[in-house]
Structure formats: C-alpha cells, structure tokens
Amino acid sequence: xxEGMLDYVLDLSLMNEVFTEHRSASLMARFGATHYPEPSxxxxxxxxxxxxxxxxxxxxxxxxxxxxxxxxxxxxxMGRNSSRVARQKMQQGNQEDVPSDSHSEDxxxxxxxxxxxxxxTKRKKVGKGRNRTRKKPRNE
Amino acid sequence: xxxxADERLKEAVEMAFLASxxxxxxxxxxxxxxxxxxxxxxxxxxxxxCINNRGIEQLxxxxxxxxxxxxxxxxxxxxxxxxxxxxxxxxxRKELQIDEM
Numbered sequence: 001x002x003e004g005m006l007d008y009v010l011d012l013s014l015m016n017e018v019f020t021e022h023r024s025a026s027l028m029a030r031f032g033a034t035h036y037p038e039p040s041x042x043x044x045x046x047x048x049x050x051x052x053x054x055x056x057x058x059x060x061x062x063x064x065x066x067x068x069x070x071x072x073x074x075x076x077x078m079g080r081n082s083s084r085v086a087r088q089k090m091q092q093g094n095q096e097d098v099p100s101d102s103h104s105e106d107x108x109x110x111x112x113x114x115x116x117x118x119x120x121t122k123r124k125k126v127g128k129g130r131n132r133t134r135k136k137p138r139n140e
Numbered sequence: 141x142x143x144x145a146d147e148r149l150k151e152a153v154e155m156a157f158l159a160s161x162x163x164x165x166x167x168x169x170x171x172x173x174x175x176x177x178x179x180x181x182x183x184x185x186x187x188x189x190c191i192n193n194r195g196i197e198q199l200x201x202x203x204x205x206x207x208x209x210x211x212x213x214x215x216x217x218x219x220x221x222x223x224x225x226x227x228x229x230x231x232x233r234k235e236l237q238i239d240e241m
Binding site for chain 2: 013019029
C-alpha cells in the first residue's frame with residue numbers, strides 16, 4: 001500500500017515538471033521565441049533566472065517572458081483595468097468631439113448617476129439594519 | 141472473508157493521506173530531496189531532448205510524459221525512495237491502528 005502511495009506522489013511530481021516544460025516550450029513556439037532555453041544547471045533553491053523575450057503578436061514589441069501574460073491582457077484589452085481605461089478614453093473622446101445636442105444626454109446620465117448615488121446611500125442605510133441578528137428571542 | 145474489505149480499507153487510508161495534508165507534506169519533502177539530487181534538472185533535460193527531437197507542435201503533454209516517465213522514474217535515488225517510503229509506511233500503520241480500534 002505504501003509503495004503505491006509513493007508511486008502516486010512521484011508521478012505527481014514528474015507530471016508537474018513535464019507540464020512546466022511543455023507549457024514553456026508551447027508558449028515560446030506560439031509567440032515567436034527564437035530558441036528553447038537551456039535548463040539551469042544550478043541545483044540551489046533559488047537559481048538566477050535568465051531573461052527570455054517573446055514577440056507580442058499584437059504590438060510586435062519584444063516583451064520579457066515573465067511579463068508576457070500581464071502585457072497581453074492590456075494589449076488585447078482583456079485585463080481587469082482595460083475596460084475601465086477604454087471607457088475613460090471614449091468619454092474623453094466624446095467630450096471633445098460630440099456637438100452640444102448630446103450634452104443633454106450626458107446631463108441626463110449625470111442626473112441618473114446622482115439618482116444612483118441617492119439610491120445607493122438609501123440602500124446602504126437599509127443594509128446596515130438588515131444584517132443585525134437578534135441575540136435574544138422575541139417574547140411571544 | 142470479504143474480498144472488497146481490503147480495497148475499502150486501502151481507499152480509506154488513501155483518503156486520510158490526502159485529507160490530513162500528509163500527502164502534500166510528503167510531496168514537498170520528496171521534491172526537496174529530488175532537487176538536492178538534481179533530479180528536476182535531469183527531467184527537464186529529458187523533456188527538452190524529446191521536444192527538440194520531435195518538435196513541440198507535434199507533441200502533447202501526455203506524449204512527453206509517456207516518453208520520459210520510465211527513465212525519470214529509474215533515476216529517482218534509492219535513498220530518497222527509502223526515506224519517503226518509511227514516512228508513508230509509518231502513516232499507513234497509524235491509520236490501520238486507528239481503523240482497528
């Protein structure tokens with residue numbers, strides 16, 4: 001029984017190493033790295049990491065591999081902040097280009113936002129009371 | 141004699157091995173020992189050789205794993221296996237004693 005359990009744990013460790021290498025090679029092949037890196041010869045706990053660059057398919061810039069995923073998030077507009085930044089840019093563009101007719105729409109939107117603020121404020125007051133729990137039973 | 145009793149007991153011990161966190165502790169110790177002996181470096185070399193010979197476009201994770209597994213497992217140092225086996229055997233013994241009570 002113990003040998004079977006050791007085999008299983010050994011397989012887990014091996015799969016982890018193989019997965020890391022396969023993923024590294026796949027990403028490099030997919031995003032245009034020019035070489036497959038040599039594994040580090042150091043057996044220390046924290047070996048010095050070499051800088052490997054990949055070419056971003058969107059902006060064609062050379063990006064450090066360890067920074068590639070966060071860069072891609074921003075570059076293709078999928079990251080957490082990308083939609084907020086895009087919305088700000090659009091609003092800035094609207095304020096510059098749009099004629100005076102649609103200012104009323106903005107004003108309406110602003111006033112709607114005010115309404116939302118009031119509604120939110122009211123909702124918060126209700127929320128505070130709602131979450132209180134009675135410690136003593138009601139007398140019936 | 142219930143032939144399934146052994147199987148059920150084995151499953152119970154394996155479940156306890158996982159649920160108690162012992163499996164993770166054993167895995168951490170195993171990987172630490174293997175790193176000390178350069179085993180991870182060896183596995184990376186085996187993977188790289190396989191990828192360079194066949195090309196990553198043609199290779200799935202499962203294929204690389206199948207290709208390197210035999211040699212990688214053979215290269216696990218005996219002393220590491222003995223140490224980890226002793227720890228796991230001790231755990232199994234304790235679990236079986238609990239089950240008998």
